[in-house]
Amino acid sequence: MSRADFQPADASFAERVLKSFNKQGIMAHMGASMPVIEPGYCEIHLPFKADLTQQHGFFHGGVIGMIADSAAGFAGYSLTGADAGVLTIEYKMNIVAPGDGELLIAEGTVIKPGRNVSVTKADVFAVKNGKRKLCATMLQSLAVRTGIPDFLG
Amino acid sequence: MSRADFQPADASFAERVLKSFNKQGIMAHMGASMPVIEPGYCEIHLPFKADLTQQHGFFHGGVIGMIADSAAGFAGYSLTGADAGVLTIEYKMNIVAPGDGELLIAEGTVIKPGRNVSVTKADVFAVKNGKRKLCATMLQSLAVRTGIPDFLG
Amino acid sequence: MSRADFQPADASFAERVLKSFNKQGIMAHMGASMPVIEPGYCEIHLPFKADLTQQHGFFHGGVIGMIADSAAGFAGYSLTGADAGVLTIEYKMNIVAPGDGELLIAEGTVIKPGRNVSVTKADVFAVKNGKRKLCATMLQSLAVRTGIPDFLG
Amino acid sequence: MSRADFQPADASFAERVLKSFNKQGIMAHMGASMPVIEPGYCEIHLPFKADLTQQHGFFHGGVIGMIADSAAGFAGYSLTGADAGVLTIEYKMNIVAPGDGELLIAEGTVIKPGRNVSVTKADVFAVKNGKRKLCATMLQSLAVRTGIPDFLG
Numbered sequence: 001m002s003r004a005d006f007q008p009a010d011a012s013f014a015e016r017v018l019k020s021f022n023k024q025g026i027m028a029h030m031g032a033s034m035p036v037i038e039p040g041y042c043e044i045h046l047p048f049k050a051d052l053t054q055q056h057g058f059f060h061g062g063v064i065g066m067i068a069d070s071a072a073g074f075a076g077y078s079l080t081g082a083d084a085g086v087l088t089i090e091y092k093m094n095i096v097a098p099g100d101g102e103l104l105i106a107e108g109t110v111i112k113p114g115r116n117v118s119v120t121k122a123d124v125f126a127v128k129n130g131k132r133k134l135c136a137t138m139l140q141s142l143a144v145r146t147g148i149p150d151f152l153g
Numbered sequence: 154m155s156r157a158d159f160q161p162a163d164a165s166f167a168e169r170v171l172k173s174f175n176k177q178g179i180m181a182h183m184g185a186s187m188p189v190i191e192p193g194y195c196e197i198h199l200p201f202k203a204d205l206t207q208q209h210g211f212f213h214g215g216v217i218g219m220i221a222d223s224a225a226g227f228a229g230y231s232l233t234g235a236d237a238g239v240l241t242i243e244y245k246m247n248i249v250a251p252g253d254g255e256l257l258i259a260e261g262t263v264i265k266p267g268r269n270v271s272v273t274k275a276d277v278f279a280v281k282n283g284k285r286k287l288c289a290t291m292l293q294s295l296a297v298r299t300g301i302p303d304f305l306g
Numbered sequence: 307m308s309r310a311d312f313q314p315a316d317a318s319f320a321e322r323v324l325k326s327f328n329k330q331g332i333m334a335h336m337g338a339s340m341p342v343i344e345p346g347y348c349e350i351h352l353p354f355k356a357d358l359t360q361q362h363g364f365f366h367g368g369v370i371g372m373i374a375d376s377a378a379g380f381a382g383y384s385l386t387g388a389d390a391g392v393l394t395i396e397y398k399m400n401i402v403a404p405g406d407g408e409l410l411i412a413e414g415t416v417i418k419p420g421r422n423v424s425v426t427k428a429d430v431f432a433v434k435n436g437k438r439k440l441c442a443t444m445l446q447s448l449a450v451r452t453g454i455p456d457f458l459g
Numbered sequence: 460m461s462r463a464d465f466q467p468a469d470a471s472f473a474e475r476v477l478k479s480f481n482k483q484g485i486m487a488h489m490g491a492s493m494p495v496i497e498p499g500y501c502e503i504h505l506p507f508k509a510d511l512t513q514q515h516g517f518f519h520g521g522v523i524g525m526i527a528d529s530a531a532g533f534a535g536y537s538l539t540g541a542d543a544g545v546l547t548i549e550y551k552m553n554i555v556a557p558g559d560g561e562l563l564i565a566e567g568t569v570i571k572p573g574r575n576v577s578v579t580k581a582d583v584f585a586v587k588n589g590k591r592k593l594c595a596t597m598l599q600s601l602a603v604r605t606g607i608p609d610f611l612g
Contacts, residue, residue, distance in 0.1 A: 023208040026216065054306045055176040061241050061306045062222055063179065066215025088214050089576055089600050092245035092398040092445060092551055094425045096418040098305075111443060112402040116575065117548055117602060119400045119443070137417060137425070139398060139445045141548050141600060143576060152251075153207045153214045242423055242447050245398055245551040245598060247578045249571040264596060265555040269422065270395055270449060272553045272596070290570060290578070292551060292598045294395050294447060296423060329514040332522065360612045361482040367547050367612045368525025369485065375521055394520050398551035404611075458557075459513045459520045 006040035006110060010082040013039060017078050020085075020150045024070070032067060040079050040110035044071045048102050059099030061136075064106075064124050066153075068093055068138040071108030072120040073151040076142040079113045085148040086118060091140035099135050101128035118142045159193035159263060163235040166192060170231050173238075173303045177223070185220060193232050193263035197224045201255050212252030214289075217259075217277050221246055221291040223306050224261030225273040229295040230304040232266045238301040239271060244293035252288050254281035271295045312346035312416060316388040319345060323384050326391075326456045330376070338373060346385050346416035350377045354408050365405030367442075370412075370430050374399055374444040376459050377414030378426040382448040383457040385419045390450055392424060393458040397446035405441050407434035424448045465499035465569060469541040476501060476537050479544075479609045483529070491526060499538050499569035503530045507561050518558030520595075523565075523583050527552055527597040529612050530567030531579040535601040536610040538572045543603055545577060546611040550599035558594050560587035577601045 010016065014037040021027060021034050027044075030052060036043035044067045046052070046059075054060045069091055076086045105125045112119040124136040163169065167190040174180060174187050180197075183205060189196040197220045199205070199212075207213045222244055229239045258278045265272045277289040295304075316322060320343040327333060327340050333350075336358060342349040350373045352358070352365075360366045375397055382392045411431045418425040430442040469475060473496040480486060480493045486503075489511060495502040503526045505511070505518075513519045528550055535545045564584045571578040583595040601610075 025206045026213045029204045051182045053178045055303050060179045062219025065218045088248050090247040094243040095241050119402050150208050331512045332519045335510045357488045359484045361609050366485045371524045372521025394554050396553040400549040401547050456514050
């Protein structure tokens with residue numbers, strides 16, 4: 001739940017991040033939203049739906065990975081200049097508990113912003129009966145590119 | 154496209170893998186199928202749909218990750234005994250090109266089967282106008298568990 | 307610099323960890339020490355030596371990786387029972403700055419202890435003129451094994 | 460043991476790679492050599508020494524990681540132009556067997572060369588009584604930088 005402590009390069013970072021997030025067809029399709037955007041930090045919330053499950057009725061690991069990748073990517077994107085963007089080079093995710101609950105929250109945080117490469121992380125929590133439990137943690141590398149003002153998930 | 158060279162512990166591995174795959178709500182929902190199942194190897198095919206895209210109309214990186222995770226996981230599951238299963242400990246994926254095409258193919262292969270932990274990999278190709286291009290490569294660790302005959306994605 | 311908050315299963319965890327650390331020939335050979343051991347947390351300190359460098363005279367990335375792997379592994383080992391041990395399944399490390407300084411400090415922390423698999427992390431700092439700077443961050447999976455009371459690096 | 464199939468951008472790639480390798484103090488100190496350099500592929504060989512061991516007398520996992528990182532990094536470096544170099548962004552390594560033998564061989568291969576980022580891999584084999592066995596597999600991201608003609612390990 002720790003939040004990053006960075007100065008944004010672009011004062012309109014929150015609008016820019018939200019606009020890019022809203023362009024991703026799959027996020028809307030799954031029902032994901034982004035209620036928190038801060039410099040170097042953002043949250044994706046995803047309510048439970050049966051379409052998002054694996055065999056035991058929990059959130060599918062791939063869904064957990066998707067919102068982790070996006071939350072960390074948009075956190076990185078929040079710190080670029082207005083005309084720059086980021087794209088995922090790679091990420092590594094550990095699943096530490098089943099995605100069992102009525103809501104997933106992915107918290108993306110920048111570890112080290114860079115001119116060419118930014119390093120970010122995400123923690124994903126399953127909320128069950130109002131109680132949060134860590135279900136995955138992710139470490140991600142982003143390429144920073146000028147002229148592509150988006151997070152390309 | 155290299156295929157693994159393993160002896161299955163369970164002669165009915167292919168039925169078992171397919172049955173587990175078919176129980177995953179999200180795979181059916183996305184339109185994914187598993188046309189190839191061999192000992193230590195399987196393929197997931199996913200035709201293009203607008204619901205699966207990011208901003209530029211390519212397959213979303215999260216979708217690429219999801220089928221990579223599943224293809225490698227089911228490859229690992231194909232080598233367990235009839236009463237055992239696998240679950241993802243972690244994976245790491247490099248995105249090397251956009252998911253641009255009419256079809257994604259994820260090839261999952263076992264690198265090293267184990268009694269407690271199996272190491273697997275997946276390569277994901279985008280097929281455009283019939284031509285395959287590598288878009289992601291993944292390295293994955295699976296926990297092997299008796300009494301849970303499934304790949305828990 | 308955050309420290310974990312765990313109850314040790316074995317009251318003699320610190321002696322056990324230090325004894326295992328001291329058996330590793332390469333740690334002594336490099337000049338590494340372990341001055342801090344807490345439940346789920348430990349530190350490895352490594353003073354500069356020319357034998358440990360890459361081309362630019364900084365600590366070699368492989369040396370940074372080695373003490374990160376060990377710090378996280380021994381953090382995991384500090385939480386096992388007296389007759390159990392851990393071994394590295396895998397780790398992933400991001401290098402975020404050169405290892406430039408008179409001392410490296412690797413801080414290993416447990417994220418999620420488990421009966422079969424524990425997830426840990428390490429941050430490595432280069433200390434230059436007394437000032438700490440993050441140079442690498444690592445995420446690691448450990449297998450927990452009874453009957454092997456060691457961290458097998 | 461598969462070898463890459465790439466055209467070098469610099470005809471003197473092998474001399475350049477070897478020169479950079481020879482500048483790394485720690486590789487000489489450990490006794491490592493680089494007997495094979497091809498476009499997008501290289502091998503590091505490391506004979507057994509007691510200084511390189513963990514508790515059970517096997518090669519330390521950190522040593523395995525170090526030569527894996529270097530072999531993959533120099534493979535990436537073999538494909539850059541004469542005035543460019545590479546540095547490790549990150550790598551992820553699975554340990555699949557103990558480093559038990561008289562010799563370690565790390566084979567580094569380029570998966571996807573890039574203008575800004577190259578993706579590479581390494582497999583490490585322990586050779587015991589002349590028989591090779593896979594002990595680790597690694598996936599790595601390199602940043603390509605002009606003006607730094609080296610692999611900065």
